[in-house]
Each structure stands twice: as C-alpha cells, then as structure tokens.
Amino acid sequence: MSTSGLKAIAPVPTAADFLDIVLSKTQRKTPTVIHKNFKISRIRNFYMRKVKFAQDAFDEKLGAILTEFPMLDDLHPFLSSLMNVLYDKNHYKLALGQLRTARHLIDHVAKDYLRLLKFGDSLYRCKQLKKASLGRMATIMRRQKDPLAYLEQVRQHISRLPNIDPNTRTLLICGYPNVGKSSFINKVTRADVDVQPYAFTTKSLFVGHLDYKYLRWQVIDTPGILDHPLEEMNTIEMQSITAMAHLKCCILYFMDLSEQCGYTIEAQCKLFHSIKPLFAGKPTLLVINKVDVMRLDDVHPDSRAMVQEIIDQDDVTCAQVSCYSEEGVMEVKNKACDALLAHRVDSKMKGTKINSIINRIHVAQPKPRDDVVRTPFIPEAVKEKKKYDKNDPNRKRLQRDIELEEGGPGVYNINLKQDYILANPEWKMDIIPEIMDGKNIADFIDPDIAEKLEALEREEEKLQAEGFYDSDSDIFDSDDEREAQEAQSALSHKIKSQSIKKSKKNQARLPRTAGLRTLSELTSELTKAGLDPSRIQERAEMIAKLQGAKRKRDDDDDDEDEDEEMGDIDADAERGDGEGWMDVDEDEGAPKKRVKTNSGGVINKREPRSHRHMAGMRDEAQFDRANKLRNLGQRPRNMLAKAGEGDRAIKTKMPKHLFAGERKAGKTQRR
Helix, strand or coil: CCHHHHCCCCCCCCHHHHHHHHHHHHHHHCCCCCCCCCCHHHHHHHHHHHHHHHHHHHHHHHHHHHHHCCCHHHCCHHHHHHHHHHHCHHHHHHHHHHHHHHHHHHHHHHHHHHHHHCCCCCHHHHHHHHHHHHHHHHHHHHCCHHHHHHHHHHHHHHHHCCCCCCCCCEEEEEECCCCCHHHHHHHHCCCCCCCCCCCCCCCCCEEEEEEECCEEEEEEECCCCCCCCHHHCCHHHHHHHHHHHHCCCEEEEEEECCCCCCCCHHHHHHHHHHHHHHHCCCCEEEEEECCCCCCHHHCCHHHHHHHHHHHCCCCEEEEECECCCCECHHHHHHHHHHHHHHHHHHHHHHCCHHHHHHCCCCCCCCCCCCCCCCCCCCCHHHHHCCCCCCCCCCCCCCHHHHHHHCCCCCCCCCCHHHHCCCCCHHHHHCCCCCEECCEECCCCCCCCHHHHHHHHHHHHHHHHHCCCCCCCCCCCCCHHHHHHHHHHHHHHHHHHHHCCCHHHHCCCCCCHHHHCCCHHHHHHHHHHCCCCCHHHHHHHHHHHHHHHHHHHHHHHCCCHHHHHHHHHHHHHHHCCCCCCCCCCCCCCCCCCCCCCCCCCCCCCCCCCCCCHHHCCCCCHHHHHHHHHHHHHHHHHHHHCCCCCCCCCCCCCCCCHHHHCCCCCCCCCCCC
C-alpha cells in the first residue's frame, strides 16, 4: 500500500456533529407520529425501531472510520515507521481502540434497552426508555471528543503527505542541511522544492518523478540530518532515517566541500560513517556538490584523505556536480539509475525465485548436420556500396535534399507521377484531360450503347402492348377477391390513420365550413353526380314540420311527453354525420324523426342521459354511500396532512433534539 491509499479517508466529524448526524437521520428515517390509542405492541415496536435505527447509524459511522484508518501492522514497514514518527504509534492505536470500545458499548446499551422495551406497559414508559437509550448512546459518543479530533488531525496531515510508493525504483537524497539536496531534485525532476540559503528549509519528505530508460523513477528529497545519536534526533530528521532504513533505493549522499553549508568536511564524513549501516545492501553514490566553488583536488590534503577513505569503500561511487552551473547533474542521475537497475537485477538473480524460472527455460543449441563449413555470403554490390555521407558532394540525392533546393517544407510539392509504373515510361508526365471531344472521359463510353438503348425501348413497347403494366386492381375473378381487396384497403387505411402523429390526432381533417351545406347546394351536386335527391328533400320537409310543431308546443307549454320525444330527436340529430341533414330512423314501421343540425334552427339544451361519475353505481343512494366511505378512509391521512395512501413524506423539518430544551442567546425566530 502506498501513501495514495491513505488519502481516500473520509473526513472525521467532531463528537457534536456526529450526534447531530445520527439523531437527525433517526428522526428523518423512522416514523414520527404515534397516538396513545395504538395497541401496546405497536407502541413498543415504534420505539424499538427508533433505538435499533440509532444504534445501526452509530455502528455504521464508527465502522467506516475504523475500516478507513489503516492498521499499522498491515502497512509496509516504511509507512508504518513514518506514521509512528509523525503521529506516535501509541496515540494512534489508543484513539482507534477508544472508538472500537465506544461502538461496542453503544451496541450493549441498545441491546439492554431493546430487552426492556419488550416489556414496556405504556406509551409513557416506552417513550422514557427510548429517551434514556438515546441519551446514553449520546453520552458515550460525547466522551469520544478527543479521539475524533485527533484522528481528524491525523487524516488532514496524511492527505498532505507526498505520494511515496515503497516498492518502485527510488533515488534517495540525504546529507547535512543546506548542501544542495533540494536544488538537485529541482534540476532532475519537475518537483518544486523550496530552496533557501539556511539550514532545515526542507522539513518533510518531498517526492519528484523522472523518466529514465522508459521507466518511471521517484526521487525523494529528505530533510537534513545532524550527526548526533538516534535518541536525540527530532521528527524532521527521523523522517530521513525512516526512509533510508526501509526503502529499497539508491542512496545519493551529498557533501559540500566548500563548507558554505556551515558544517566542516570532517563533520560530513563522520555523519556518513554513522549512518553507513542504513546503506547496507543498497547502491551508494557520494555526490560532491558545489564544485563551481570548491573541487576535490583543491581541498586541504587532510580533508581530502577523509573523503578519499569514503570513496575507496567497495560499494561507493563518487561523482562531482554543481547544481548552480548544472555541471555533471545528468551524469549523476544516469549513474544512480544504472547502479540501481544493476542492483535490482542482481538481487533478483540471487533470490529463490530465479530457480523456478530457470527450470522452465530451455536454451536450444543448434548441432551441425555435416562437416562442411558454410561461411556467410555477402553480395559484392553490398560490399562495394558506399555509406551515406551527408558531406559527400557525390552522394545519392534524397527527397529531403530536393525539398531544400526547391524552397523547403510548405513550398515544395512532391511529384507523385515520377513513381507511376506504366507500359511506356514516356507517358508518366501526360496530362489527363477531363473533357475530350465534348465527352467526359471519366464516364464509361460503350460503342454499342445506342443499339442497346433501341433494343430496350422495343422490348418496353412490346410489354406495354401486351398489357404487362396494366393495373389489376380493378380486375377481380370473383366477389370473394373483391371483398378481400376491400378488407385489405380498409386495414391499410386504419394502420395509416393510427400512424398519424399525436400532435395531429385531434385536428380537423377538413375545414369546419366544409360540412355546412344548404339544401339547394346538396340537391344540385347530387343531381350532377347522377343521383336522385327527392328522398332528401322529403326528409328535410318532414324535419322542418317537426321543428315548427316543437316551437309551437314550447310556446303553448304543452305536455312533457311530446317534449321528451323532441328531446330524443334532438339527441339523435346531435349524433349525426355532419352532412347538414340526416335520416334518424330508417325503420319502415317507426315514425321518422327528422331534425336539423347546427347548420340551421335551434336545438334545445338538456341534461345528458347518463352521469359519467355514477358509472358502475346502481342509484344515487349507492353513489352517496361510496363517497362517504371514501372520505372516511382519507380522514387519518388528512390528520397527518397526507395526500393519499402513497404519500410517505415526513413533514418534520426540524429534528426535535436540535431545537428543544433551554434557549441559548440569539434569535428565536426559528422556534
């Protein structure tokens, strides 16, 4: 696990916020209304549910904190030691242990009070038990104020730590303060570490990344270390010691021979020897920095001897750089990366894993089939071929040379025709015409096209004469075929009408005035069409007589039976087909009821024959009873301001525990 895995920890709320979150959630997510006339079993369940929900909420929140914060024993030794240095392992474990205990206690409180609630004998007692259980849970949580605050501080600090992967290729820069470690990491990576001319500018680990041989490397800049016993080292220095002790890396030990850092060469050599045990089994580079000020050759012989003693050790390589003039910086980077790559390969070769891989590899050795010596054959043309030399005036001309002569990129246009492979090479540069002799040569020209067209036309005329293209929609062998054809056309019309868009569905297909015709217009059009309009005229006269009789009866207030008969005629007229006039009843025996529609005359308004809202009801009494039952069933929901059975909204906007109790100073308008 790298430090990036530690950064996904959610913020830890304070004890007060913790309580508000859990109690608000309990108030919102559980039923809120109870009446004293409920059954006692229902009252018990109501309050048991609240207690259980609150316990679950506490358990979930505390469980999330305990799982997100890492167990130090499960981490990589480097991360474990780093957290111990930064936050003190004992304090960290104690804080997590207290939260674990709190979760356990809350579970016990809930269990005890749920057992008591099972025997609650009244609404008051159940409510008091619920109150006491939530109160005890809240008290336990309030006592966790300090562990929660401490863990939030740890979380914030972890999120600011650099993203160090303990298992990847790593270069570790160490040495006395102010010897140029941060300047080096700024040169070789994109890191931006603060550089100042005083000691302990870098107070924590910094990480930069570089690419070498298509691999990603991390470079760690450590704070400066002073040469004193481990017990006396502070938190800043201990971070460097932790990184050196636990990371598999290449160590770059920086020295400043000019002593501008404020520490003597002797002190720097002593520090190297004191921390040398931490470099065991790691490739080490002694980097002599600030050579623009003082080189190794210019140092006093006594100091030179001390430095030489370090250089002469088996696994130490020396390099001289200047971060100011950038002399040797890239060479040091390359040398360190190569040394670490070689070391990683060696360590893998020494391990036990190599044996299991070697056992699976078989190297085939070719065996000669006879004793004949077969030397490699190289053609003479290849041997005599001259190597391309840019400065040779007689060299082969490349396309690039031609491009530069012709004006360079953007001006020179390559001639693709020179590479055409044609029967006659002289044709290469021919210009292809588009129009020739009035014809487009891109089209295919058939010499016999006129004859073929004439033959096609003759064939077409022959088919037409034989009736091949005649429509057979009007030719039916029998009545059955006619009926089938009519059914098919009706079906297609129905499908077509259904496919009309919704927006067009209710629009009039014809203008409204199209249905309003006078009798004279109708008779003249029917006569033109070859139909006899006399029957329609008779019907119109009959309806006109009826309308006159109806008006007379209305004036004289005649008996109701005749009114009802006219009302029926009106209703039938209203259900007409909009042609202006219509035959209501075609039955020979019945009297013909003829009525004029909205094209003329007055139609009486009357009550509809049936009430839509009484559909399915026997009579008015049954309808009234159904209404009463419906209103009665809605009454409990009306009391709770519910819209209906499906309304699950809980209207409590202000959780009681936040707004009840002793008033504090300030505005009281929210109450």
